[in-house]
Amino acid sequence: MMTVTMRESNGRSGHDADRAPPARQPATPPVNAIANPPAEPKRPGRGFGLLFAELKRRHALASRPQPDGVETPASKLLLAEFASLAFPWGYAARHGKPKVAPTDSPRSVMLLPGFGSHPWRMAAMRRALARAGHSVTDWGLGWNLGASEDRFERLLSRIERVSRAEGRKIVLVGWSLGGVFAREAAKALPDHVEMVVTMGTPFSGDMHGNNAWRIYHWLVGHSVDKPPVGEDFSAKPPVPTVALWSASDGVIHRHCACGRPGERDLSVAVRCTHMGFAWHPVAIETVARVLDAPPGMLETSKAKT
Helix, strand or coil: CCCCCCECCCCCEHHHHHCCCCCCCCCCCCHHHHHCCCCCCCCCCHHHHHHHHHHHHHHHHHCCCCCCCCCCCCCCHHHHHHHHHHCHHHHHHHHCCCCCCCCCCCCEEEEECCCCCCHHHHHHHHHHHHHHCCEEEECCCCCCCCCCHHHHHHHHHHHHHHHHHHCCCEEEEEECHHHHHHHHHHHHCCCCEEEEEEECCCCCCCCCCECCHHHHHHHHCCCCCCCCCCCCCCCCCCCCEEEEECCCCCCECHHHHHCCECCECEEEECCCCCHHHHCCHHHHHHHHHHHHCCCCHHHHHHHHC
């Protein structure tokens, strides 16, 4: 009698069905996973640690002692500065409107604001010079938040664009730190800058000769004597340069803003506060007179400075 061998429906014999399946080999990790293991997750609070370290560094900068022999404006002068900063329209109304006659030699003018200021602070000067017939624009960078390589490069680009659009060189009028930018820009772009006018700008002597360097260190994070823009602020630009200064300036010492012969072509004393350089009628009228001066005025005035 013949025996028929039964097979499972899957085609394997019963003997094969009882056999255990081969052991599964563990997967081999990819080569990239071995060469580049996943980065460890950042520890919580690391960002706060970096922020604390930066604040500590800036505090150390701001806490430096005043260099020996470097004078700053008298503290009593700061009272008028705070008042004119808090109530600029009241001070402007008290001193009246600037009297600026129409110009016979219209120029292209760019206004550069001071540290921590916006171009609107110089709006009174812009309107007065525009009414006189000058083509006036601002630096186009918004708030002046301190010296940086990026901000300086963008300023140079704007000066070139405005100069080409106007078809002539432009006059840079810089207030405080804006004047430092103006002087350094004129050194870099003498073919696009006609003249530089600084107002209460600390370009001469020790850069600690002012009442604002500690605040600057806190807010910007670099020392005033090691800025990322320029090397020698006292070196005169290769264009006519006029320095406006005030004995009533409560922020920048008058010697730093006046400069020495050879560091500028002409220095002019103005009776106003440091904040007043942006809006005071006397400051605006002085800038207008400088713009209207004949080409040889600066050369003939060197012996008087």
